[in-house]
Amino acid sequence: MVDYLIIGNGVAGQKAAETIRQNDNDGSVAIVSNEDCYFYYRPQLPKFIAGKVKERALFAKTKSFYEGNNIDLKLGAKAKKIIPDKNQVELDNGETIEYGKLLLTPGGKLISKNYPGSDKTDDVIGLKTFNDANNIKEKLKDVKNAVVIGDSFLATFLTEAFNEHGVSVTYIIRNDRLFPELIDVDASKLLELRFQLKGINLVKGTDIKDISVRNGSVYGLNTTDGKFIDCQLIGIADGLEPDIQFLTDSGINLDEGILVDGSMKTNVPNIFAAGDATQLGTGDKSMPQINVRWLKAWKQGIVAGRNMTGANENYDEFDCFASTQIYGVDMVSIGISNPTNGKYKIMRGDYPHPDIDVYKKLVLEDETIVGALLVGSVHEATALAKAISGKKKVSEVDQTLIKQLFDLHYVTTPHRGVICPVCKLQMSLGPNVKPGDTVTCPACGIEIKVK
Numbered sequence: 099m100v101d102y103l104i105i106g107n108g109v110a111g112q113k114a115a116e117t118i119r120q121n122d123n124d125g126s127v128a129i130v131s132n133e134d135c136y137f138y139y140r141p142q143l144p145k146f147i148a149g150k151v152k153e154r155a156l157f158a159k160t161k162s163f164y165e166g167n168n169i170d171l172k173l174g175a176k177a178k179k180i181i182p183d184k185n186q187v188e189l190d191n192g193e194t195i196e197y198g199k200l201l202l203t204p205g206g207k208l209i210s211k212n213y214p215g216s217d218k219t220d221d222v223i224g225l226k227t228f229n230d231a232n233n234i235k236e237k238l239k240d241v242k243n244a245v246v247i248g249d250s251f252l253a254t255f256l257t258e259a260f261n262e263h264g265v266s267v268t269y270i271i272r273n274d275r276l277f278p279e280l281i282d283v284d285a286s287k288l289l290e291l292r293f294q295l296k297g298i299n300l301v302k303g304t305d306i307k308d309i310s311v312r313n314g315s316v317y318g319l320n321t322t323d324g325k326f327i328d329c330q331l332i333g334i335a336d337g338l339e340p341d342i343q344f345l346t347d348s349g350i351n352l353d354e355g356i357l358v359d360g361s362m363k364t365n366v367p368n369i370f371a372a373g374d375a376t377q378l379g380t381g382d383k384s385m386p387q388i389n390v391r392w393l394k395a396w397k398q399g400i401v402a403g404r405n406m407t408g409a410n411e412n413y414d415e416f417d418c419f420a421s422t423q424i425y426g427v428d429m430v431s432i433g434i435s436n437p438t439n440g441k442y443k444i445m446r447g448d449y450p451h452p453d454i455d456v457y458k459k460l461v462l463e464d465e466t467i468v469g470a471l472l473v474g475s476v477h478e479a480t481a482l483a484k485a486i487s488g489k490k491k492v493s494e495v496d497q498t499l500i501k502q503l504f505d506l507h508y509v510t511t512p513h514r515g516v517i518c519p520v521c522k523l524q525m526s527l528g529p530n531v532k533p534g535d536t537v538t539c540p541a542c543g544i545e546i547k548v549k
């Protein structure tokens with residue numbers, strides 16, 4: 099019997115294993131992972147494809163970590179069935195493991211729209227794992243033109259990776275803008291400009307009609323508005339959804355994800371869940387839910403690990419927070435950042451301003467701040483997230499913050515902040531930190547060179 103069994107070795111599973119070991123030196127810990135490698139920084143995969151991050155830097159843990167901490171890592175094995183009545187997990191390799199406590203961290207699987215022709219080739223790809231990244235790197239050696247389609251952050255990461263690898267890229271956005279659920283047309287224009295400056299061909303308001311394949315290789319695609327695009331590789335990235343099919347008959351309550359309370363417990367005794375695959379029953383239903391987030395999985399893994407070893411803690415972070423970087427431009431969306439009906443008031447000062455690549459706006463409902471969008475300068479993100487989660491009225495927030503938000507002079511002065519490339523945490527830099535110095539992200543521990 100294994101005292102603590104963890105399904106999945108992404109960031110949630112990894113952090114939980116570390117936390118369990120810190121709190122219980124004697125209990126046996128095992129991790130089952132259907133990937134065949136040690137824990138790595140998944141958000142760095144696009145930079146790995148682009149050749150900007152070396153394989154050594156991608157991997158956060160090596161064999162010695164698992165051996166040194168007495169963690170039994172079962173690689174290349176998939177949990178296929180959970181039998182809570184017997185405290186057992188069946189793996190696809192025929193093994194059955196009995197557990198004391200079980201943590202489910204299967205993460206998300208790629209959502210990719212299927213198109214006619216895509217089943218006849220391997221040149222239509224998605225990016226989730228290290229193996230996907232290696233496969234893409236190999237293919238890019240023979241590719242001159244690639245197409246990426248999708249309305250998710252993943253699609254922009256893939257576009258950037260192909261472009262930085264030296265391939266000519268067309269990026270198809272099915273809507274009239276990037277991330278239509280999060281941002282408005284003005285903010286999108288600012289980000290679109292980044293793609294255009296890098297020579298990316300942006301095509302909006304269309305979709306793939308079919309994919310042209312000869313002898314198993316892609317040679318182009320037709321769009322729904324009647325154009326042919328010459329390409330040898332197609333990336334489809336419509337986001338991630340909880341990978342929870344294997345739990346269907348387990349008795350564990352599922353909705354869009356594995357339902358958990360704030361302590362990361364499921365409805366079944368001794369079974370916990372954390373990370374991208376979970377859905378918090380305690381979430382604020384008035385806010386859009388942002389489920390895929392490295393830092394959230396990281397923190398949930400720690401809470402789950404602590405509670406599995408006897409603590410009684412709650413994950414109570416404000417989840418409605420999305421952040422990304424496109425060609426070095428930071429973007430943070432918090433709460434209701436892009437309302438679609440007229441009951442909200444928008445504050446956006448003089449933005450968008452033609453001379454500054456910055457755009458900021460606040461969304462108010464009866465003077466209460468319910469959302470914010472920051473592009474190009476995101477210094478106020480943490481304070482605004484606090485105000486939004488605390489349902490503060492705009493008059494209750496520090497007025498220097500509000501002034502700073504819309505002060506064009508402030509955004510054009512040199513910034514003292516940096517976003518972590520892995521977990522996208524915003525960090526303020528102290529007055530002594532100089533360009534060229536290295537700072538360590540307090541959340542995920544990676545080192546970042548200050549520009």
Ligand SMILES: Cc1cc2nc3c(=O)[nH]c(=O)nc-3n(C[C@H](O)[C@H](O)[C@H](O)COP(=O)(O)OP(=O)(O)OC[C@H]3O[C@@H](n4cnc5c(N)ncnc54)[C@H](O)[C@@H]3O)c2cc1C
Pocket residue numbers: 105106107108109110111130131132133140141142143144175176177178203204205206225226227252255341344372373374375389390391392393395421422519520521522
């Ligand atoms: C290319 C890419 C870029 C990203 N960039 C960012 C970013 O910039 N910022 C950000 O916040 N987030 C980013 N994300 C999302 C971030 O990686 C996830 O939020 C985070 O990895 C979730 O961690 P997790 O542990 O919940 O799941 P995962 O990291 O998905 O790990 C789950 C693991 O469990 C395995 N597994 C699944 N089912 C089983 C099973 N039945 N048996 C055994 N193993 C199983 C999976 O194969 C996987 O290895 C990115 C994701 C991708 C793919």
